[in-house]
Amino acid sequence: MATASDDSTPARRRILVAARTLFTTTGYASTTIKAIAVEAGVAVQTVYFVFGNKRSILSALLDVSIAGDDDPVPTLERQWVADAIAAPEPLEQLRIHVHASRQVLDRVGPVLLAVRAAAGADAEVAQLWAATCAHHETVLRHLMAALAAKVDALDVERCVDIGLVLLGPESHDLLLHERGWAAEDYERWVVEALAVAAGVPG
Template sequence: MATPNEDDKTPARRKILTAARTLFTTTGYASTTIKAIAAEAGVAVQTVYFVFGNKRSVLAALLDVSIAGDDEPIATLDRPWVAEAVAEPDPMAQLRIQVHGARLILDRVGPVLLAVRAAAGADPEVAQLWATTCEHHETVLRHLTTALAEKVDGLDVDRCVDVGLALQSPETHALLIDERGWSATDYDDWVVEALAFAAGIAN
């Protein structure tokens, strides 16, 4: 199988990321080799190296695409759902918008995040990737919570961010939706209610 040229790079990239997602979330990051990713994707090993360079870069790209939901280089803070939440004057409506948007991200990236966390203890580069991803999550949540604080008197931003990080973690999402069988609506409603309570919003 020939190494792709630049015109073939994007289709190959998508195949590789799809394969990597399957293997990282089933076999685990540490146990997955570039050779295995190539075989799962139906491309040559050198194709994976040509497109990404190494396994850690495959993981980083998979995280980026899973969080964004597309290949567009648009940061989460610049996504329409974040702007919509911040602009919403009603605090409960803002919570519903931001919780729904965050849950859609967790639907896509949650299993990958769990694989990253599992591998972080034995791989310093993956540990750094995990830390960076957690910092990004907190930055987005703090941005939204700061906007909410402008609509709710006395809101404790730090406490609400802490509660949001706990409720919208990949572990909580996986426990309630994947293991306990909650629907997406049930999960969203619960997170909204809990965040509203933490924020001191009267229903």
């Protein structure tokens, strides 16, 4: 399979920006490759050359939105994860974790909602949604297990369940975008709720 050259990098970025705009406004199912090409200002064949198909565009958009860059560094190897785990105090770990997660949700939240909306009618998108949810759960469990080493009798699975709700795209969208919460208020609420669930001393 052909791979994109360095010259295709600007086109790749334009395509991802265009896809994000269209997926999160008109919806994944209603967005065509042609529409993405027009929005990006590139030829249709360029879109096919760089990505191959629409599902690959969506997958790449999720990856870049979650990471915030194109570096091939897994989430669990990101600096913020290391900083959270290295924090000596449980509350500091939660603050680092929640702050980074909120920043991720700022980038990827609208895309995740578009993926969820399309998953019911597209088996491939459903698989992508399931894989993304599983990834989020894995990251949460890793961090809650690290927190359990600092807090006696912490119920890791219960904290994971609560974290999936508090740090899900639905809660983030509802509170920050629909209800107008400030990012700092959202982060404080999530930290406090997780601290209570984990039994972290105040």
